[in-house]
Amino acid sequence: xxxIKSISGxxxxxxxxxxxxxxxxxxxKFTAAYAYWLKERQPRPNYxxxxxxxxxxxxPMIQNLVxxxxxxxxxxxxxxxxxxxxxxxxxxxxxxxxxGIILTASHNPAQWNALKLLNERGEFISAADGVRLLELVENxxxxxxxxxxxGTYSLDTTQDDKHIQAILQLKYVDVDAIRRQDYKxxxxxxxxxxxxxxxxLLKALGVRQVVELYCEPNGxxxxxxxxxxxxxxxxxxxxxxxxxxxxFVVDPDVDRLAILNEDGSMFGEEYTLVAVSDYLLQxxxxxxxxxxxxxxxxxxxxxxxxxxxxxxxxxGEVNVVEKMKATGALIGGEGNGGVIYPELHxxxxxxxxxxxxxxxxxKSGKKCSELRxxxxxxxxxxxxxELQAGVDVDRLLIQLKEKYAGYPVNDVDxxxxxxxxxxxxxxxxxxxxxxxxxxxxxxxxxxxxLARQIQDDVQTML
Numbered sequence: 001x002x003x004i005k006s007i008s009g010x011x012x013x014x015x016x017x018x019x020x021x022x023x024x025x026x027x028x029k030f031t032a033a034y035a036y037w038l039k040e041r042q043p044r045p046n047y048x049x050x051x052x053x054x055x056x057x058x059x060p061m062i063q064n065l066v067x068x069x070x071x072x073x074x075x076x077x078x079x080x081x082x083x084x085x086x087x088x089x090x091x092x093x094x095x096x097x098x099x100g101i102i103l104t105a106s107h108n109p110a111q112w113n114a115l116k117l118l119n120e121r122g123e124f125i126s127a128a129d130g131v132r133l134l135e136l137v138e139n140x141x142x143x144x145x146x147x148x149x150x151g152t153y154s155l156d157t158t159q160d161d162k163h164i165q166a167i168l169q170l171k172y173v174d175v176d177a178i179r180r181q182d183y184k185x186x187x188x189x190x191x192x193x194x195x196x197x198x199x200x201l202l203k204a205l206g207v208r209q210v211v212e213l214y215c216e217p218n219g220x221x222x223x224x225x226x227x228x229x230x231x232x233x234x235x236x237x238x239x240x241x242x243x244x245x246x247x248f249v250v251d252p253d254v255d256r257l258a259i260l261n262e263d264g265s266m267f268g269e270e271y272t273l274v275a276v277s278d279y280l281l282q283x284x285x286x287x288x289x290x291x292x293x294x295x296x297x298x299x300x301x302x303x304x305x306x307x308x309x310x311x312x313x314x315x316g317e318v319n320v321v322e323k324m325k326a327t328g329a330l331i332g333g334e335g336n337g338g339v340i341y342p343e344l345h346x347x348x349x350x351x352x353x354x355x356x357x358x359x360x361x362x363k364s365g366k367k368c369s370e371l372r373x374x375x376x377x378x379x380x381x382x383x384x385x386e387l388q389a390g391v392d393v394d395r396l397l398i399q400l401k402e403k404y405a406g407y408p409v410n411d412v413d414x415x416x417x418x419x420x421x422x423x424x425x426x427x428x429x430x431x432x433x434x435x436x437x438x439x440x441x442x443x444x445x446x447x448x449x450l451a452r453q454i455q456d457d458v459q460t461m462l
Contacts, residue, residue: 288303311323
């Protein structure tokens, strides 16, 4: 059983003892500290927080705890019920709220849940704000209101439709082009909140034939909910048997999008962002892009092809968003299928990813697999090195940086070493004694060879 407190929120497994797992006690304390932080940050007469959740079995219990605690702190609650992470993010600004809380453990299995925290812009709170919040939790710096100062509660089930309408109104989303292709699309929504909105979005985009797989939002995940190839074999078979033109897969809170080709093969989670960026750069006549340091170099290649500039951020959505704002990026995101399109909002959003991808595919006149084949082909190998307790990981990374000083090195987040079109990225884990090693090359064999080279270096230094 696990409880992880971090600058981005709290997550853990349901049940067990307070402080060791995600229990009602931990939920109340963290929510009360968040309410205190809101008041500390934005002095004003009234406060409103938007609340949304994925379909996990523990969701209603956590939802009731969070809503009641916020009310007990004098904060008005607008409850969206079942709502995707991007929908909740957008609702914060639509409703002019002072913050938002999303109840989801993202791609983690069903026994997990989490509180993800938003600021008044509907964006994840900053690292500095997260540190302050953890101080408030640790010191139990919060208080509750008297009976005549309690916050109000209201339910708003209109935000899904507003999210979809906002996407349909985007300049580069072309419903007519999609409708003319008469696509058949298969979707796997892992029995979570995507099942309430993805089929509705597809029909609004002009897709008349939608093959629904696991679209009942009961929280009973039929397979590991992370959208990786080994978890998507059933959808691949459905695509082939039904003669679908493609398949879309989302994680439980719908901020990650994976695509399958018409033959059931993976388009590649790393290439969701690449394909959408290619389309937008083409439409806009160029522009800047951002992804994190562990994402594929194909985005850089595509960006430079249109005369734009690519920048890499530290891992984490809040870091990507910060870099996007600093560089005026047209599009950005993460190689895990996360698309961030500022024209809509600064958050990973599978819905806008689907709309832009379908428009791109329709206008290209290609099959899904043909579109994928048009991009530079890179492969990422993901490995880790387990360390003994007490190892100075920071010193180890400095040594690696010094050894490869003759190559381009980025030390914004760990150490990333570029070897021409190949690269290796090493990051220490904040929760366990390991170093994560991501390496990219033009084949898995070459990427693994590069990883082994760095692993050997680490072992020698140890």
